[in-house]
Amino acid sequence: MFKVKKQLFKERLSKNLHKEFGVQVVFKETDLSITENVLSTSNWINENYNVSILVNNAGIGGTKKFEDTTVTYIEKIIQLNVVATSLLTHQLLPNLKKQSKAYILNVSSLAALSPIGYKTVYPASKAFVHSFSRGLYQELKDTNVFVSVVNPGAMATNPEVSKRIEQQGILGKLTLLDPDKVARKCIKRVLKRDTVIVVNPLSWLLLHILPIWIRLPLMTNAIKREVQ
Template sequence: MGLVLVARREDRLLALAKDLTADYGVRCDVITADLTDPAAPQAIMARVTELGLDVDILINNAGLSGSGAFADTPFVELANEIQVMMTAVTELAHLAVPGMKERGFGRIVNVSSLAALMPPAASLLYTAIKSYVLNLSQALDMELKPHGVHVTALCPGFTHSEFHDVMGTRDASNKLPAFLWQEADAVVREGWNAVDKGAPVCVPGVVNKVTAAAVKPVPLWVGYRLGKSLNPFKN
């Protein structure tokens, strides 16, 4: 058994791989890749094959989000969001699934968001993309569960990570009440338990579960108006 870490920053990956091997005695390989590159998914899987490994567990966790209005954002930035969080997620799953089916075992966790369960709001493509990930995961789980492959959409809310630093929204996020936040390790544990048990959707944390349940009965037209009222880019 081995672990393959994939991200853009090799130095960070190597340091993490060293720590994981020391702490858990697990083989840990590193692949540097930028998922905004359409060739990245094929290259990643080719490298995994070269390493002599099978993909029994796939975690699609890469993400980014724009910080401006749709019409004011260069399309290349929007295309990068689509490539990283939609196209790469779909292609990596498509490349991994045949082997999982053949071996009769597989686990796929696709990181969606609590936003996918909320009324639509102006967050550029983020909410739309995460809704796609949610629906894709459920459809794949229906198709693949008879073959021993479980797929779960993990839908976290506010989680302590580097996401807000990278996106430049740290100051705004720091103003949110502490009870809304979760630690990353708690989200990971709940997400893994969900996919292992065969749950197609996981909303981690009590506050997030209550929030998701509260908005579920909202009619589409009410949700749309609510989303419009929360639009930070309206004139």
């Protein structure tokens, strides 16, 4: 029943987007933490569509003591945040290069700018996304494909997530962002060829200014409140 409701919701959303913006909308549900699904989805896209914009937005995190995590927990973060982002980009790049202008937007995180206790694997995976994006931008800068990366803070995607982030205290509240506003700004900036997109300047500045011996315990203590 739950799957049927999700399917109906996506169909209604697709129709509403078509009605409001006059664009064709197609959705395909799959688990990108499985490599075979990433490759089959890439093949399906390449066989049926011309791609001018690729947004690698799929990602997963979590807050746990590292010793209490499972192999599945660790593997899923790496597979989705690192492997899926890399493989989707690799498999769709020939398609993107066929267009007159094309863009890749990779969604990293402010967590990419600092290690964080009780998250451990997640910041490392997002640091990969940031580094990967910057390197790929340099590699493709003389082609028709422009590469951007955005490092947003925590996003208020639903009430449960918002409540959990607010438990981090003042740091969590300051960095909590509206997903709609972030999405609009990202699309606007990538089309203006901004290779590093900043949506929370205050947090970005603090993470660059604060030395690691202050930044690491500060962020870890904020995140620790979630575990407690």
